[in-house]
Amino acid sequence: MEKKPSRSTEDRGISRARFLAGAAALGLAGAALPATGAQAAADTRTGRPGRGLTRRGVVYTVGAGETPGTAWDPARMRADIRAVRRDLHADTVDVTGDGVERLTATAAEAAERGLHVWLQPTLGDAPQREILEHLAECGRFAERLRRHGASVELSVGCEFWLFVPGIVPGETAQERIENLQTGTADPEQVQRRLTAFTARAAAVGRSVFDGRLSYAAAQDDEVDWTLFDVVGIDYYSYHQDPADYVRELRRYLRWGKPLAITEFGTCTYAGAPQAGGMGWSVVDYDKDPPEIKGGLVRSEHTQAAYLTDLLAVFESMGLYAAMAFEFLTADAPHLADDPLHDLDMASYAITKPVRDRPGDPASPWHWEPKEAFHALSRRYARAAC
Template sequence: MKRRGVLYDVGRVLWGNWRPVFDPAVVRRELQIIRDDLRCNAVKICGRDIDRLTVAAEAALELDLEVWFSPELWCKGPDDTLAHVVTAAQAAEQLRRRHPERLVFSVATEATLFVRGIIAGRTFQRRLTNFLPEVRAGHHIAPLRQFLARATRDVRQVFAGPITYAALPFEPVDWDLFDIVSIDHYREARNESRYADPVRRLLGHGKPVVVTEHGMRTYQGADRDGNLGTGITDSTTAALHLLPLFGRLIRPRIRGHHVRDEALQARRLVEDLAILDAAGVDGTFVCTFLEPRSTHDPDPRFDLDMGALSLVKTYARGRGTTYPDMTWEPKEAFHAVAEVYRERATGL
């Protein structure tokens, strides 16, 4: 496994900014921890704001990490999305010239869901509702291929490094357009027995295959209850919490009754890595390093971190003990992934 990575979110935006506060000094410190303690040699930097992406990418490159520069303007139409992607590619090219051979550009993430107009539905929630019937009917195939053809053409005009696309496993991508084959691929009960099959099929393209997202949430049953993709945070209380003034009176909470299980998350990630390594992938990016809005609470009703994919748990107040300068603490999964990556790096 050549690339041992983690996804690092600098501010994905869907129902609010997933990283409300962006402090360059904190970002650099976290990237240093990712390199030194999580034992990564690559980081996929995701988010909407191009300045944030650039600041984080430059810090990671200076730390000798390989960077996957991944702009994500979710829930806009193809024209607006492509204009944003090309602007980001221009910024990435400036970094690539200073750090050659260490920057990969991703033109999009799961476009069938996140680019408006590929399947029916103006909002993300509506597209989720329409998802299965639209995909089964093949309505997504032509617009997706058109979008990706335009994206690769326009990006290659301004960016001279390798490009990729973070695909859903079923998306009919023309991988001849890309330098690296990439899929977001999560393992749960429904695909347990055939998890490696899509990876093996993609190896037939003769290009490096990388799993750009895989992960597990942090509660008992997360691997089999069907909520791995959407989580268990109550969307109503989460949305109300974001309202000015009034929102401070609303505490986001978890749907239903769940039991925290850090060991499950750790074990499943170690299993993922073993399966993918055996299948012959060039690398993986565990999703995700941190989720600042999914704060940990001793009361399970409000322990949003149970529903998080993150390797660290964020505190609403106070600081961690492992890293007293950070507002989070590593979970069991952090240490488990670090040990796997250490073994892969040393060949032990």
């Protein structure tokens, strides 16, 4: 992971990308497990339809953006949600990020478009009281949507040990990651605090929302899943044998509850799947402008193949839901003729931001679909038939 945030994020804590990188760097992304039965392996290798998923979707992040031009915009959001429904053929959108107005407006648009809404507020680096108030306000809105006939679920948050101060020592997520890396934090104390805050968040969620409740955990988090209706896991493993994914995921079924893959994906260069949640770390933010390290080769095919391979695994197991991470990373522009500065290579997004004036941060921009977008679209469309 990056040891130092970029200038654009120093005053705001680190971005969701850094959180993912931090989780992987700390060994919380899960270890490879032995292969399971031959039949499961055969199903995932051949891509034959299994029991299928109930919900197929994508993560849509709302936020302030690193520049005014990349911040959440109502008109752009509405166009994006239309594309999720019409072009990606998803039936579910995971609306995540912070800002009650941004989250609720996006959730309402998704519901209006007939999408199943997975609303997941993730206010970070704020006092615990504010995080819970933010959750409650979003949860009350989700309940209003539900009572008006929308299909909606509420997730109380994501990987609290990273987002929420007071669980791991450190005022910012960057400091908390460093304290875990250096062994400064007491693991038992961290777990007690994590368990306590998760219970508080679940209680807040239950108090304002009568639908299905969940939480998005890192792969090795210890969570009391009796508090929730759906088990949610952010999943970034890499295995050569598809059967190993099956074995690894089966452990999350032991609670007898639906399993949702709340995030899965990879970056856009050869070898990215092997990096898991560390894919973002190939950017050198000490350079101005930031550079891609290591002479990497852009590969949209690598990203697309990983996503569809995992989707085949999830379908073969009949999991409840899977949300690809993520629809768009606006602050990682694609530069087709400048691989050294093609920040989209380090993006998990299934679309690429393209500026009208390449290299100009103030330039207008639009997104274009990557191979992963088209690959998921084909799979999602077939499943809808």
